[in-house]
Every structure is written in C-alpha cells, then in structure tokens.
Amino acid sequence: MQVTHTAQVVSSTFVSKGILLITCKLLKPTVLDFKAGQYLAVFLPDDEDKQSYYSIASSPNLANHIELLVKEDTLGAGANYLFSLKAGDEARFAMPMGEAFLREESRHNIVFVAGASGASYVRSMIHYLDETNQLLDREVYYFLGAQEEDELLEVEPMVALAAKYANFHFIPALSGAVTWEGETGLITEVIDRLMTNDLKHWDVYSAGSSAMVEAVADVLIDKKGLQAKQFYSDFYSPE
Numbered sequence: 001m002q003v004t005h006t007a008q009v010v011s012s013t014f015v016s017k018g019i020l021l022i023t024c025k026l027l028k029p030t031v032l033d034f035k036a037g038q039y040l041a042v043f044l045p046d047d048e049d050k051q052s053y054y055s056i057a058s059s060p061n062l063a064n065h066i067e068l069l070v071k072e073d074t075l076g077a078g079a080n081y082l083f084s085l086k087a088g089d090e091a092r093f094a095m096p097m098g099e100a101f102l103r104e105e106s107r108h109n110i111v112f113v114a115g116a117s118g119a120s121y122v123r124s125m126i127h128y129l130d131e132t133n134q135l136l137d138r139e140v141y142y143f144l145g146a147q148e149e150d151e152l153l154e155v156e157p158m159v160a161l162a163a164k165y166a167n168f169h170f171i172p173a174l175s176g177a178v179t180w181e182g183e184t185g186l187i188t189e190v191i192d193r194l195m196t197n198d199l200k201h202w203d204v205y206s207a208g209s210s211a212m213v214e215a216v217a218d219v220l221i222d223k224k225g226l227q228a229k230q231f232y233s234d235f236y237s238p239e
C-alpha cells in the first residue's frame, strides 16, 4: 500500500558530475515499507498535482531514512526542486511504487545493467544483497554505462564489493572516452562481449533511458537466451 511520508533533508552532497545524493529522515510516518529496487514520487510544493519519480537508492534496511540520487536537469521541475533543498528542509514523498523490485525468492544468478543515473535503482538492490549475505553464493554482474568517466556513479564502493566477493563482477564502461583502461563501447556491446550465451536461469534488472533498456533486453533475450519474464525494469517490458 502506498503511503505519503513527510521527511526532513539530513544532507545533500554531490557524488559525481551533476548528481546529488540526498539523505532524508522520515518524520511521519517513520516506518519504511518498500522492496529494494522500488521508487517513490516527490510532491512539488508549488504544484500538488505534479509528481516526479525517483528510485529509492538506499537499502530497505536503512532505518527511518531514505537516500535519493538526483541528476541535474535545469529545465526539470522535480530536479530543480530537489536541488534547491537544504539540510533541515521538509519534503513529501509517496511510496513505494514499481514492479521491478528484487525477487528475493529467486536463487538465480543476476545481471544488473544501469545507464548513468539508473545506477540509483541498482544501488539499493546491491546494498541489500550485500547486507543480507546474498552476494556470497551466486554470480552477479553489474554493468554500468556512461559516456564520460566523471558520469560514473559511486565507482569506489562497487570496486570494494568486487574485491570482497569473488563472484561479484563490476564492469563500468564508457561510450565516449578517449583515455580509459576499462571497457569501452555501448553497454549492449560490452554485455555481448563479456556474458555467456546461456542466461536461461538468470535474472536481469535494468534502468536507464527507455531506448537503452530496450536495447539491453533485445541483446539478452535474442542473443543470450534470457527468458523475457526474467527481465525486470520499470522503463520497458519485453513481454
């Protein structure tokens, strides 16, 4: 059931080029009920009929708090509003929303694919899997695509997780880089190069532009044997 929360901004800091990490403490109600991978609607104070949608970037295990990663959009009403918030300001959110949440009952291996700020959707699920020891016994690949290196979100924590778990593979890839030692090309090309052709028993979660998510679904389903019902995204449904 969706609930409207009043929350107070605790902090707002840049974590990469044009991306703010906003941490909010829930004031009323304080009890959180969402699944990793869901999103919320922000109510805009100047226009109660307008809502803007943001993935909940934090894990459901974070008590009484939520984190959002917000990309700068100087023409966007929601982005402008969230960028204007300072510590101590109050905001209202309706949550939870979305069907592309982590299927905890599945024991399948997992591929996460995010384009730029789509990383906020994946962040919640990976933190949750780490906290609940679910990265120990399955293969997990995380492909994060961007054009330039400074658009990649929170690389260090993911590199640290890849060092902690032998079967967690973090693959940042750039499509516009000149000097970069990592993977290059469109994220679909990188996935095609690196993933096995036998993804029949894998789950995939993806966020980014609709065009990117659709192209990712096409590669995984048509070339890699993924079952369409195991592709989860709130941006595109292949079924």
Ligand SMILES: Cc1cc2nc3c(=O)[nH]c(=O)nc-3n(C[C@H](O)[C@H](O)[C@H](O)COP(=O)(O)OP(=O)(O)OC[C@H]3O[C@@H](n4cnc5c(N)ncnc54)[C@H](O)[C@@H]3O)c2cc1C
Binding pocket: 039, 051, 052, 053, 054, 055, 056, 069, 070, 071, 072, 073, 074, 075, 076, 077, 078, 079, 080, 117, 120, 121, 234
């Ligand atoms: C499920 C879901 C999850 C999402 N999660 C995130 C997330 O975690 N982080 C994130 O940053 N974004 C996320 N988004 C995207 C986000 O909701 C918005 O697309 C983005 O922030 C802009 O919304 P807004 O309300 O600010 O823009 P709106 O005011 O609704 O405008 C929509 C778009 O039109 C453009 N626009 C407005 N006026 C003009 C004009 N005059 N000329 C040209 N263009 C114009 C704006 O720049 C904007 O991009 C998510 C979207 C969905 C659907």
